[in-house]
Structure formats: structure tokens, C-alpha cells
Amino acid sequence: MVASRAVGSLSRFTASRMLRCPGYICRSFTRSSALLTRTHINYGVKGDVAVIRINSPNSKVNTLGQEVHSEFIEVMNEVWSSNQIRSAVLISSKPGCFIAGADLNMLTACTTSQEVTQISQEAQRMFEKVEKSTKPIVAAINGSCLGGGLELAISCQYRIATKDKKTVLGSPEVLLGILPGAGGTQRLPKMVGVPAAFDMMLTGRGIRADRAKKMGLVDQLVEPLGPGIKPPEERTIEYLEEVAITFAKGLADKKISPKRDKGLVEKLTSYAMSIPFVRQQIYKKVEEKVRKQTKGLYPAPLKIIDVVKTGIEQGSDAGYLSESQKFGELAMTKESKALMGLYRGQTLCKKNKFGAPQKEVKQLAILGAGLMGAGIAQVSVDKGLQTILKDATLAALGRGQQQVFRGLNDKVKKKALTSFERDTFFSNLTGQLDYQGFEKADMVIEAVFEDLSLKHKVLKEVEAVIPDHCVFASNTSALPINEIAAASKRPEKVIGMHYFSPVDKMQLLEIITTQKTSKDTTASAVEVGLKQGKVIIVVKDGPGFYTTRCLAPMMSEVIRILQEGVGPKKLDSLTTSFGFPVGAATLVDEVGVDVAKHVAENLGNVFGERFAGGSLEVLKQMISKGFLGRKSGKGFYIYQEGVKSKNLNSDIDSILASLKMPSQPDVSSDEDIQYRLVTRFVNEAVLCLQEGVLATPTEGDIGAVFGLGFPPSLGGPFRFVDLYGAQKIVDRLRKYEAAYGKQFTPCQLLVDHASSPNKKFYQ
């Protein structure tokens, strides 16, 4: 039973999850360590309780860096040596953040694994002293308590957390390709049990306060307060401190026991864990699961299992040693550099570079209640945007409204929302068939069928009813925005907002600006996107923008590979084992064969031979037989409601057989097939930067990983070039160029990077 729980807990561990890491923070050091006054940590004494307050200046969050570390040691030594002090409370003065983790810059500044190991060992030593402190220390947690922050909290004798939505505890290290390096791998299993500890450390998921209380991760909860004699956030922290002080006193007086009553299930679990055989089975199961899901592309999860195992089986000394060493090793891996790069990129792409728009968007209108339109509505209403959803027929509108409701209701089932919140959010949505209320709209997003004349028609209809300041955004994946804007009276208000399906799951939003789009319009679009919780890249207009343009040549190569006789299943396994979350053939089914053909045709016409490769005929024949992919139930695979396993669609074989191309043995090894796909992708991405479609490599990486599923372990096309080596990529391209011609000709910027090894996209 225990084993099945542990495995179950891992089932949500997927590559795409690895990217969701809220809160880990990179903060650059601005102060020299020569300053000896304490800037981050101070303490006061209330009665016989020391209240230690953490508050890093000029930052929204507290992170554990060297300076914080040394100040903490100083303060703790004073606390321990003072006769007046009998207990201590550790608290942050920042609303919404206890400690958000270790300082990433401190880790990336290290050049050898020994240096990182040393950092880990220093932290281990300090936290061990905290753990063994004879004066009880209470961690008072309000806001994010992540990574090193959690490791510090679980070293304390007692933990009190506010039951606030912002209070999240977690070990997101794995999402950055590292592991909890300050004793977390050793303490967490003891505190919450091995299965739960594996779940936390291997998925990196954040745990809300009430759940943490049930797990035994925190001992007491404090409810956040409403308005009183002071602003609520301020008074809540004060109240948390008051409560923590009473508990610190109680602990020092031995009136309160830091030990917790365990429930029956917990007792049984811990009994089961005391049997070596059960433990071995759990390690094995977890490891199998991790191997299957990471396909060996991510070293961190396996090392975490290994370190936990070492600690339990060989004692904590061995565990700590192993933890610090593996921490050092992991910090030097390409994977962790790639993931940290993505994390930084993500943080950057969650800012509005264009400043605040002149008028805040409060009333949104969406045209088309299809999958995309309803998806956009869903992520808008739950952020408090008043949203009109308009479609042409009642049936289509009803389907869209149902999609929004289902999306919200699923959150209720997962307890992320209450049914009352669902109802209030849903009431932000107005479904209608006419243009009533558009005169108050601040932004209209159209998500109608991808047809230029249709888009022109709705643009004209909408412009007749909307106010002057209203932005018109088009959700298109391939039609150039300037062509859409050609029909507009006010092209400066027209912009592209390319969402990815399913909208509520995919984090990326690609915003496309034409030469005429005003800066304020862009600022508005970014503001709305950020409100919707999106990671945003802003690119210049052009055929296929950035994302579609990168995907198209790769798709063309997919068709060619299929025509060369590689089966869809084999192709899928080659791409997923390279790190793509979805296999290439499955991706075509998901996107829709008709959409793929439409894009391939359009972009093929514009870019000519560079986008050639597979024959469009394959897609055309599939469409003529009704194989449109998942939406029609058949594509390369057969999709049936309620059936999980996918079967190949055998009717495809005849199409592929009739259009078979000879395969070229020199460039058709498994590895070559993978690189043919990836290098075409990378080459096009670099060309986008060269042509100025992309403003920065960071946006290119974020767009590729979050929008197209480019392997996160590689960090995106640009990071991949840096880490893998531009020369090697150019070599591969040249090899394929020899076999297939111009489609593989490396672009100038890539060649430049290859010829001067010092040139990097990320310095």
C-alpha cells in the first residue's frame, strides 16, 4: 500500500511540470560583504523570546545568500550565548514571503562542483546547529517558504504558518536540476514520511498551509486577518509573531511538546517503512517510475532518490555527505544550467517591458467561443476581468460556456477554488450572439476561424461598435497581423495575441506587433496576458511569427521521415526520448492535420525551399479521408472516448506507402533522425533572431519550450547552441545539407557563432 502511494504520488511528475516553479528567485548581490552592519537579519527580545526578523533590503523576497548566511550565524550565536533569551521566533518582515529559496546567483557563480559542495556543507552545518538548539526555535511562516527556506524551517523545533493562499511550502530544487542541499533530503523523509518526501522533492510541487498541517510539515496554522487597526498584511504578520511567541514560551517552559500525534495511516506507514524489504521495494518503484518519466534526461530525480536512500540506509552522516556531493555535481550539469536559464527567462517574461498602459483593461470581449475563445475566456474571468464571449450560434456559444464552467469546476474538485468562488468568477462571463456591450470594451480578442476574409469581416463589424481606445487583438497562429490590420481604420490598435491550446494549461502567450502597432497597444496586450497568468514573448510580425515559423520546418521534416518509412510510433519514441514532451506524430494529430497543412502551405509559399522536405500530399490525402487528428477521432492514431491506449491508424500506411521516399542510410540512424528534426528547428529559431523577429535569445528559448515543447532539459534552442556547441550543430547541418540540400543550410548567425567559440547567446 505504501508503495502504491509513493508511486501514485509520482504520477503527476512530468517534464512539463518541471517548468512550473513559482518563487525561486535570482537576486543579484548589490552589497559588498565588507559592510559589517547587519542588513538582512535583525532581532529584538520580547520577554525571554528573541524575535529574529529577516528582511532583505531592496527586494520583494528573502533569499539565502552568503551574506544572509553569515548574518544568520552571528545572530544565532548571540541568541545562544545570551542568558536572557530562552527561546526564539524566526519570521520574515515581508508580506508574502518567508524565504523563497537559495540565491541562484550564488550557485551559478561557482565554477567547480567543489565550491558548490562547500556551500552546501556550510548550510548543512548551520541548520544542524539550529536543529540541535537547546533553546527552542519557532519558524513563523507567512508567504512562500521554498527550497532553502523550507530546509531552514524544518530544522527549527516548531513551525507555525499562516493559512494564506500565498503561503506555499515546497522543494522546487528538482525543477532547477538540483536537489535540496541543506539537509532537506535527510530531514524531510523523517518529518513527513518517505513517500510524501519523495513526492515533494521529485515533483517540486508547492504545498499549501492546510495540507502542510495535515502532513505534519507545520505544527500550527494562523488564519490571515482582515482589516483592523492596521493594513491586513501588516497586522497578520504581527499576529503571527504574537502567536509564535506564545508557542516559543510554551516550548521553553515545556508546556507544549514539539512532538505531534500521528494518525493511524501515518503510524502504519512509518511501521511499514521500518521493514527493509518494503523500503527497497519503494526505492525500486519510485526509481522505475522516475526513469520512465524522465527517460534518463534529467539526472536530479535519480540522485535525490539515491541521497535519501543513503541517509536512511547508512545513517545521516553518510546522507549529508552524499547530499552535498551530489548537490555539487548536479549544479555543474548542463541540465541544471538549462533549467536555471529557463527559470530566469520565465521571470523576465513575466514582466511588462512596455510599462503600464494608459487605460487598464477591465472589459474584455472575445469573438468566437471555440476551443481557443473559451479557453481565453476561462483564464480571464478567474482573474476578475469582465468578459463577453460572443459567437454566431447559440449551440457554439453554449459549448464555449460549458467549457469555461468545466474548467472552473475542475478546480473546485481539486479544491483549488470554492464553489462560491467558481460562481462569482463565472458571473464575470457574459455569453451573447450580438455586439451589445462592445461599446464599453477595452479590448477585443478575436478567435474566429483562420480565414483572412472572415477576420476582415469581424474586424470591420467590431470597429463599428467599439470605442476609440479599444484594442483589437487577433488570436491567429499563422496569418500575418499586418494583413489583418490592412482592413482596419486604426492599425495602431491592432495586435496579435497567439495563445496556445489548451489555453488554461499552456503558459505561453506570443504577442505579435506590426510596424504600425503603438507601444501603448503592446503594453495593454502584455498587461492583459500577465493578468491571465501567461509567460509572454513579444515578437515582430512576419509569416508564422516566431513559434509557428520554427515548428513548420520541423513538421516538414516529420512528414519526410514518415515517408522514408519510419513508423509514427517509432518516430514518437525517438522524439520523446530526446526530451520533447509530445511525440512528433502525435503532435500533428493534436494540432490538427488540416491546420498543419494550412500552415505548411502558407509558409511554404513564403519561404520556399527552406521549408520543403516532406510532401504536402501526405497531409492532403489524410484530409481527404477525414483523418484530421484527434478532433476527428483519427489521424496517425485512432482516438476513442474513454480509451487511453492509442492504436495506429492502419489506413495511413497505404498513404505513406504510395508516397514513399527512399531513405538515405547515412543520415537515418536514430540519432540522425532526432538531430534532423532539432537542427532544423534550431536553425530557424536562430534565423528569427538574426532577422530581428525575436528581440532576445531568452524570448526564443521561452517561446520554444513553453509554447512548442522544445526539450526543457536543453533549455531552448539558443541555450542548446551555447551548451552543445554551435560548431557541432553547424557540422550536423552541413552533413544533412549534403544529403538533402538547402533546407539544412545553417544561417549566418549560427555560422558566426561556430566560427568564434567565444560568442554565446548567453554570456
Place this chain on the structure above:
Amino acid sequence: MTSLLTYTLKYLPSTSQWALRFSMRPLSCSSQLRAAAAVKAKSKQTLAKPNMRNIVVVDGVRTPFLLSGTSYKDLMPHDLARAALSGLLHRTSVPKDVVDYIIFGTVIQEVKTSNVAREAALGAGFSDKTPAHTVTMACISSNQAMTTAVGLIASGQCDVVVAGGVELMSDVPIRHSRKMRKMMLDLSKAKTLGQRLSLVSKFRLNFLSPELPAVAEFSTNETMGHSADRLAAAFAISRLEQDEYALRSHSLAKKAQGEGLLSDVVPFKVPGKDTVTQDNGIRPSSLEQMAKLKPAFIKPYGTVTAANSSFLTDGASAVLILAEEKALAMGYKPKAYLRDFVYVSQDPKDQLLLGPTYATPKVLEKAGLTMNDIDAFEFHEAFSGQILANLKAMDSDWFAQNYMGRKTKVGSPPLEKFNIWGGSLSLGHPFGATGCRLVMATANRLQKEGGQYGLVAACAAGGQVCHRSIIGASRKSFPWKQNKFIQECLI
């Protein structure tokens, strides 16, 4: 207008008799003096409005308020309501057929008597031609009943209305689970044995788990006690302050009971039991005893305990409200005018119990009065912490500026004019019936102390201000509403 003044003079002597007895109580004595001094300095001499009917309360009664599970435990709500109505008939001698309309407030509805006003009225012998309806607005349900009556009279629809409230917490409807209900309903529609058997075969043991009436706010899922504890913490109100306030409430109630000031209570002969003559929840204790109690909601460190919260109560109340000219024509000496009222609502999560703070300045402004004009305050005491939080909020410029959109605070009511005959903490709080109790307490106090204006407020409920008389009340559990009333009393 002149006739009004005449009346005022006519009844003066009776007041002074009251005042004599009154002067023996030092606390109220001082307030009486202050009130007397204040009469001359009132912002307004009367709150009568041109072209508006004056509306008066002739009198009001209530059954003794009892702890749930005591003498009333075998009754049904309409039995209690009937007792209040009979008591009112007896007290006022109003002819039954003169009553145009009857309105009752209640919170937890007995499903058999969902229009409890009608069932009680028929049982109490009112004409079956007198319409009756039931309103609900959590703890201010009977305030709502009274203001509805005011509306009916002011608009000329009625002249004589009985308003009241009832709550019987000794018995609450406990339902079958939704699944069980669904199966039972389907069964009643099933036509063949086969259909019945197939329905029964779907039965699972968990269908039998019952569904209790929600004690939590539907929107936030938070119980009121929990909310009160957080509110007390937000205003940094200590456990000791709360216990002290609760002790004050019990001590003042005990004193008022002993001195016979709770004249709105009418004895009730409970079938099969002894006659109940007085409230049984008044239990002054010591601070030491109170300090021993464990927190009831936020465990283990909260500050709201059983001793500083109002308790579950059974009880009913009723008042007779008339158009002034009708009252005078019938030869009544009304106790108070009902003047202005206001209902407000706030965030049900963090400001659930702050209604009185928001409503008080509003109703004062509406009536053109200031805090100093008020001679008697009756605020509903849901929790000590809630009352103290409201007092602090009213006394905070910061709160007024940041949350009420006002430049300055309204100021908190002086304690010597505040709930001096006890409150919901000690007298008890039958949710639906408290509003009428507050109004009658205000009217009786104004009359006794010679005050002119009173103000009633309740969280989730209402407040009233009265001219030479009363004020309204409100309740504890209903979060966002509050009303106020201004009443002008004929003496």
C-alpha cells in the same frame, strides 16, 4: 405637530415616576443627567419629516429567552411565536381584527411551518383574514420584520402591523443526505417492482449520513465564531478585554433583571412544565473562572470562548407598530417613534461582524444627528470580541479613512449609554427574535431615563436611532447587513 407636542406633555408625569426609581442606579443616573443636559443641545428637536406618516411602537413583548435544550426544548417554533403574540395581545389589548398584517423573522426554518408567522397568528387567535409572512435575514430577521412594517405603514398600505421574530435552537432540521433524498424521491415515482428494486439496489450505507444545518457562512465556509476570533485579533483585542466585557454584560443584565427593568418579558406557561418567568442565561461569573475556558473556535490559541460569546437561545418577540394618527385615535400612549433605518453590507469574510461600524455614521447622517445626540445605544452583542472590535473601529480614523471612505472617525458610543441593561451575551440571542428585543430595550430605556434619541445596531443586522426613545438592534450571525432606525418617543 402641535398635537404631538401636547401629547408629549401629557405623558410627562408617567416618565418622571420611572425616573425616580431610576435615579437609584448610579450608572444610569449619570447617563440620565447627561441625557437631560443633552436634550437642549440636540441637533434636532424632532425627526418628523414633512409629508411622511409618523410611525410609532405602541409596545412590545418577548418570551423569556432560554438556553437551548431547557424548558422550551419540546416546543415547536410557532408555539413560541404564538406565546409572544398572545403576550402582545394581552399587553396592548389591541383588537385582533384591527391588525392589518403580521410579519415574523426567523433564521433556521422549521420545514413544517415555513411561514411561521401565519401558523403562529392563526394559533394565537388572530383573524384568519389577517395576512402574515415570514422574513429571513440572519440575525437581523426581526429588524427586517419591523422595517418591513414601517414600509407598509409609510406607504399607506397598512395602519396596524405586528412585527416579531422567533428562533428555536433546541430543534433544528437535520436532513437526509442528497443521495438519500434523491433515491427516496425517485422511489416515490417508480411504478414497477423492478424499477423499485433497481433503485434500492443502488443504496449505499453512506446515504444514511445526515446533513446538519450549516453553521458556516455559505460563501466563505467560515463559522461565525471563527470570524469573530479573527476580527478580535485584527483589532488586537485581548482575551482579558473580551472576558471583562462579557462579565459587564452579565452583571448589568443581572442587575436589570433584579430591578425589574426587563419589562418586555412576559411569563410563558410551557405545556407540561412550570411557567417560565425570566431569562435563564444570565450568569455573572468571575474573571478567574472565565480565564480557565479553552478557546472554542481557533484552537489552541484563539481568544473567543464559550464565556465571551452569545449562546444558543430559544425565544420569541413581538412589537405592535402603528401609524401615529391611528395609535392616537385608538387611545394608545406609544412608547417610541421609529424614524430612520439603514441596511449596509460588507465583505462576508473579513468584515462579517463590522456592520454597526458602517451603519452608525450613515444612519446618524441620514437623521441629521451626531453621536452626542443619542441617549441610548443598544447594540447586538454576538461576541465580546465583535462588540469591542466595532467600538475600536468606530474610534479609528485610520479605519474610517481606509475602509469607510470617511475623513474622520464617527467616534465610539460612551459605555455609560451602551447596553446598560445587558445584551445578547447575557440575555441570549434567539437569532430571529433579537431585533425586537433591542428596539424595546431602547424604547424602555429612553422612557425610563428621559432620553430622546436611541440607536439600535446589529451586525449582519440593523441599528436604529430614536428620537427620545429608541434604537434598533441587530444580530450576530448575518454578516453583511445592518440597519438603523430612528425612533422618536412620545412621553
